[in-house]
Each structure stands twice: as structure tokens, then as C-alpha cells.
Amino acid sequence: MKALCLSDVSRSFGGLPAVDGLTLTAPAGRVTGLIGPNGAGKTTVVNLITGLLKVGRGRITVGERDVTEASASALARAGVARTFQNIRLIADATVLENVVAGFHRHETTGVLSNLFGLPSSFAERRRLEEKAGALLERFGMTAFAAHPAGSLSYGHQRRIEMMRALAMDPSVLLLDEPVAGMNDSEAHSLAEIFRDVAGQGVAILLIEHNMRFVMSLCTHIYVLASGRLISDGDPEEVGRDPKVIEAYLGS
Amino acid sequence: MKFFLSYIPLFELALFNMLLAFSQYVVLRAGVFSLGTAAFAALGAYTSAILATKLGMSPWIGMAASLVLGAIAGALVAIPLARLRGVFQALATLALVQIMLSITLNWVDVTEGALGINGIPRSVGLFGMFCAVVVVGYFLAVIGASSIGRAFDVIREDETVAVSLGISVPKYHLIAFILSGSIAGFAGGLHAFSSYSITPNEYGFHMLVMVLAMVVLGGRVSVWGPVVGAAILTVLPELLRGFQEYRMVMQGAVLMFAIVFLPRGIVDTAKNIWRARRVAASEAAKTKAVTV
Numbered sequence: 001m002k003a004l005c006l007s008d009v010s011r012s013f014g015g016l017p018a019v020d021g022l023t024l025t026a027p028a029g030r031v032t033g034l035i036g037p038n039g040a041g042k043t044t045v046v047n048l049i050t051g052l053l054k055v056g057r058g059r060i061t062v063g064e065r066d067v068t069e070a071s072a073s074a075l076a077r078a079g080v081a082r083t084f085q086n087i088r089l090i091a092d093a094t095v096l097e098n099v100v101a102g103f104h105r106h107e108t109t110g111v112l113s114n115l116f117g118l119p120s121s122f123a124e125r126r127r128l129e130e131k132a133g134a135l136l137e138r139f140g141m142t143a144f145a146a147h148p149a150g151s152l153s154y155g156h157q158r159r160i161e162m163m164r165a166l167a168m169d170p171s172v173l174l175l176d177e178p179v180a181g182m183n184d185s186e187a188h189s190l191a192e193i194f195r196d197v198a199g200q201g202v203a204i205l206l207i208e209h210n211m212r213f214v215m216s217l218c219t220h221i222y223v224l225a226s227g228r229l230i231s232d233g234d235p236e237e238v239g240r241d242p243k244v245i246e247a248y249l250g251s
Numbered sequence: 252m253k254f255f256l257s258y259i260p261l262f263e264l265a266l267f268n269m270l271l272a273f274s275q276y277v278v279l280r281a282g283v284f285s286l287g288t289a290a291f292a293a294l295g296a297y298t299s300a301i302l303a304t305k306l307g308m309s310p311w312i313g314m315a316a317s318l319v320l321g322a323i324a325g326a327l328v329a330i331p332l333a334r335l336r337g338v339f340q341a342l343a344t345l346a347l348v349q350i351m352l353s354i355t356l357n358w359v360d361v362t363e364g365a366l367g368i369n370g371i372p373r374s375v376g377l378f379g380m381f382c383a384v385v386v387v388g389y390f391l392a393v394i395g396a397s398s399i400g401r402a403f404d405v406i407r408e409d410e411t412v413a414v415s416l417g418i419s420v421p422k423y424h425l426i427a428f429i430l431s432g433s434i435a436g437f438a439g440g441l442h443a444f445s446s447y448s449i450t451p452n453e454y455g456f457h458m459l460v461m462v463l464a465m466v467v468l469g470g471r472v473s474v475w476g477p478v479v480g481a482a483i484l485t486v487l488p489e490l491l492r493g494f495q496e497y498r499m500v501m502q503g504a505v506l507m508f509a510i511v512f513l514p515r516g517i518v519d520t521a522k523n524i525w526r527a528r529r530v531a532a533s534e535a536a537k538t539k540a541v542t543v
């Protein structure tokens with residue numbers, strides 16, 4: 001069980017601050033919300049946490065470990081998984097292949113067995129495909145296993161992103177607008193899954209514009225505007241905060 | 252039979268080109284834009300030729316040495332190049348070809364300079380070449396289906412996704428370079444032992460363009476890509492023998508055609524189409540079942 005903590009994290013682009021002195025905690029076993037108008041800096045926060053962007057100032061920790069300077073691949077191997085707002089799948093590969101890619105950090109076959117095609121290499125492939133199959137079933141996507149990922153609707157592609165992230169069996173899961181463009185019933189079925197995942201001790205940070213979705217899932221919500229934290233609290237507190245209402249109407 | 256015999260040199264050339272194309276394929280599959288295949292092949296060819304003619308060593312030792320030196324050269328190149336991508340990788344590895352060329356041309360004591368090395372005992376024939384292609388192809392197919400192939404595919408398609416899944420890009424680029432170097436080194440060794448003589452210019456810019464064209468035309472995901480590309484680009488010039496001077500022009504034209512109309516290459520495009528058809532067919536079967 002590991003919590004994600006940011007303390008006083010900042011990052012600017014060409015002198016313009018995109019994230020400015022952000023402090024937040026996403027505890028294990030909870031869904032924590034991060035909301036804010038367009039351009040508030042939410043995706044930048046995810047990129048900072050995952051090491052795709054270098055932190056300008058401040059500290060990021062996962063559990064006890066300081067990961068401020070860690071490389072993106074080291075962070076992923078340490079159990080930080082994410083989805084991409086602008087969907088990044090291997091379009092030509094099948095849905096199953098895309099999900100199997102998510103298991104990389106759990107692959108145990110050594111380089112030499114893979115190079116020489118030892119039975120363990122084939123056994124691992126079968127094992128991962130079975131595990132991927134179980135994820136597909138959970139997301140109601142079994143029928144699409146052999147489809148090229150790029151041929152599916154956005155809703156389905158977002159689900160593949162989530163399956164790939166869950167395949168990593170993460171301790172921290174960052175979801176960047178996972179239900180954008182989905183209808184209420186689709187979003188509802190995903191909310192069930194997120195609750196489940198959090199219930200197993202994962203710290204989830206959820207970025208989402210769909211307010212009803214955020215309010216129903218999160219125990220704590222942080223509100224970002226122009227890179228700064230303007231409000232945080234439980235869903236009710238945040239919903240009542242005049243600064244939040246102003247930030248959304250003003251944008 | 253006589254007809255077949257007259258084509259043996261062509262078949263041998265095609266098989267040699269397939270090995271070179273495998274070397275180019277494995278780096279491109281991993282998203283490494285290396286042009287170093289010609290340099291690794293030259294290293295292998297000269298290693299085998301020198302061991303055979305100057306030290307009288309057996310072809311087996313020569314080819315093993317070519318393979319091992321190719322692998323070492325691949326590893327040595329991969330480390331300083333780890334930070335480079337795309338066109339910068341291409342330029343750095345192009346420099347490697349230039350360096351190899353100037354060594355083989357100018358280190359006359361060892362390489363005999365522009366005259367090349369002659370009198371290499373011919374000990375590899377069509378059958379040996381064929382076996383080498385089958386073994387290397389099988390080996391690459393096995394690797395491609397393993398965890399290594401999966402990592403290569405993700406890195407090639409989207410490096411940001413790759414690192415976000417915990418894939419160490421430098422590690423897999425190193426593996427790709429070692430494979431590429433050892434396959435090309437081995438191919439060079441085989442070539443030396445199947446052709447009596449080698450010269451520096453065989454392993455120059457022309458080879459580099461040809462090998463690249465083969466993989467771009469054939470495809471860089473399936474192992475059949477380099478096989479098909481090499482077969483076409485070896486046989487085509489023979490069919491157009493009257494236009495020998497236009498060989499390079501034709502290769503350039505094929506390369507451009509492939510990039511514009513078949514950016515994924517013949518084999519991978521065909522595979523994608525076949526896959527889409529099969530999915531469409533199973534969909535159609537389902538809807539039918541529902542309506543009935």
C-alpha cells in the first residue's frame with residue numbers, strides 16, 4: 001500500500017508556470033480527484049509524476065521512496081501506471097497485444113531464454129495472454145480481442161488504455177480523463193471497476209471533466225486553475241466553494 | 252538442371268542479401284534508425300578473409316569470429332549512440348560505414364587496400380547459405396514472438412508509451428544493435444567464403460541503400476518482410492539486365508514508391524489487410540447469427 005505525495009511541485013515552460021507550488025496526497029485505497037478548467041495543468045501534473053517531464057522544484061514520493069528524479073521507465077517498474085488523455089495505443093496491433101504489452105514489468109523470462117526460444121519464453125506468452133484475456137472480460141471487451149486497436153471507437157480505445165495500465169498491477173494509477181466522450185452508463189460501469197481497483201489498495205488519481213463522475217467516486221478533490229491549487233476538500237466542500245465556481249465560469 | 256545451375260550465383264546473392272536485410276530489419280523493428288549493417292558486414296567479411304588467407308584458419312573459425320566481432324562492434328556502437336534518435340542515429344551509423352571503408356581502403360598491410368583480398372578458399376555454397384538464412388530467420392522469428400519482440404514493437408511505435416510501461420529503451424536498443432551486428436558480421440563472413448574475393452567498395456553506400464530499400468519495401472515487423480524485400484530487389488535488376496546502369500535509380504524509385512504507397516512494406520501491409528478481413532468476416536458471421 002503506497003500513497004502518492006507531491007509537495008510544493010512546480011514546473012514552467014519558457015518562463016510560464018504550468019504547475020505552481022502544488023501539494024497533494026493520493027492515499028492508497030482511495031480515488032482522489034484532480035479537476036480544473038482546460039489548460040489548468042492537470043496533464044502536466046501526470047507527466048511530472050510519471051517522469052516524462054522533469055520537475056522544476058519540489059518533491060514527489062511514492063510510499064517511502066523519493067521519485068522526484070527517477071526516470072519514466074524506472075517509475076513504471078516501481079508501479080506507477082497511467083492512461084493518456086490523447087489515447088496512445090499501438091493502432092496496428094490487436095487489442096490483446098496492446099494489453100499484453102502492459103505486463104512488461106512482470107515478465108520474468110530472462111533475455112537468454114527469449115533469445116534462444118526456450119520453452120519458458122513461450123509459456124510466458126501464453127500465461128500473459130490468459131491474464132490479458134481475464135482483463136478483457138472484466139471490461140466487456142472479449143469479443144474485440146483480435147481487432148486492431150486503431151479500428152475501434154474512442155470509448156473502446158480508452159478501455160484498452162485502462163486495461164494496459166491495470167496489466168501493470170500498479171500501486172499508483174493515474175487516469176487522465178478516462179471517461180471523456182462516454183455516455184453515463186458506460187462511465188458508470190467503469191466507476192465500478194475503479195472502486196474495485198482502489199479497494200485492493202491502489203492509490204488512484206483521477207482527472208476528469210465529468211463532474212458527476214468525479215463527485216461520485218472521489219473521497220477528496222483538488223482543484224487546479226492556471227497551475228495553482230485553488231481549493232481542495234471532499235466533493236461537497238469543493239462543489240460549494242465560490243472560487244471553484246468562478247474558475248469554471250471564468251474559463 | 253543446366254538452367255538452374257546458371258542461376259546459382261543469383262540465388263546465392265539473394266540469400267546473402269536476405270541475411271543483410273535481417274540485420275537491417277532487426278534494428279528497424281526496434282525503432283533504431285541504424286545504417287550500420289554495411290559496416291558490420293565489412294568487418295565480418297574482412298575478419299573471415301584475413302583469418303583464412305593470412306593465418307590459414309578454417310572457415311568455421313572464421314565465420315564464428317565474424318559473428319562474435321560483429322556482435323561486439325554492435326554493442327560498442329550502441330553505448331555511445333544510446334541518446335541519439337532518428338536522423339542522428341542514421342548519421343552516426345553512416346559515419347561508421349565511412350570509417351570502415353577508409354580502414355579497408357587504407358590499411359593496406361592487412362586489407363590489401365582497394366584491390367581487396369583474393370584467393371579466399373570457397374567453402375560455402377548455395378546449400379550453406381540457405382541453411383544460414385533458415386537458421387537466422389527462425390532465430391529472429393522466435394525472438395520476435397518473445398518478450399524482446401514485444402518490447403521492440405512498443406518502442407518502435409511509441410517510445411513514450413514504452414517508457415510508461417517500464418520498458419528500458421537503452422537495454423532493448425543494445426540488444427537490437429548486438430543482433431544486427433552479429434547477423435551482418437556472420438553474413439559478411441559467409442560472403443567472403445563463398446566468393447573467392449572481397450573488395451572495400453562492395454560494402455559501401457550502395458549496399459547501405461540496397462539493404463535499407465529491401466526492408467522498407469518488404470516490411471519491418473514480420474520476419475518475412477526482409478525475405479520478400481531481398482528477393483524482389485535481387486531478382487528485379489536481373490530481369491532488367493539491359494538497364495544495368497540504372498540499378499541505383501531503380502532502387503531509389505522502388506524505395507520512394509514503397510515509402511509513399513506502402514509505408515509499412517509489402518508483408519506487413521498484407522498481414523494487416525488479412526487481419527482486418529478476418530475480423531470483418533467474424534463480425535459478419537455474428538450479425539447473421541443475431542438476425543437469424
Ligand SMILES: Nc1ncnc2c1ncn2[C@@H]1O[C@H](COP(=O)(O)OP(=O)(O)OP(=O)(O)O)[C@@H](O)[C@H]1O
Nearest residue numbers: 013017018036037038039040041042043044045085
Ligand atoms: N510540453 C509542453 N511544452 C510547453 N507548454 C506546455 C507543455 N505541456 C503543457 N504545456 C502548457 O501547460 C499548460 C497546462 O497544460 P495541461 O495540458 O497540463 O492542461 P490540462 O489541465 O491537462 O488541460 P486539459 O483539460 O485541456 O487537458 C498549458 O498552457 C499548456 O500549453
Ligand SMILES: [Mg+2]
Nearest residue numbers: 042043044085
Ligand atoms: Mg489534460
